[in-house]
Amino acid sequence: MHKTLHSPQHQRLVAWLKKARCDQGLTMRDLAAKLGVPHSFVGKVEQCERRLDVIEFVTYCEALGVNPIDGINQLMK
Known part of the structure; x- marks a missing residue:
């Protein structure tokens, strides 16, 4: 398994969070x-x-008022 910090999936997720x-x-x-x-x-x-991490991600999404599942869907594209 490769490091994911700079993966396209992680970049999409971060872009989604920033846009929110x-x-x-x-x-x-x-x-x-x-x-x-x-x-x-x-x-x-x-x-x-x-x-x-997963708990931080959910907390981050809650602070933004967005559904974490929508963020996970960004990874699946």
Whole structure:
């Protein structure tokens, strides 16, 4: 199994998360505040420097008000 941090699937998922944030007019700092993390956390996720585990992914989606299943579907394309 290859590392997935820079895989096309991971990049699609991150792009989907970033689009959801931008569509809501949230800055990285706004989202970070909702998550209770430093804004650098969001920046690292969006720059594909940090991977989210499953629980973090669901929490991230909840903070954005999006369905995590829709994000998983991005991986299946």
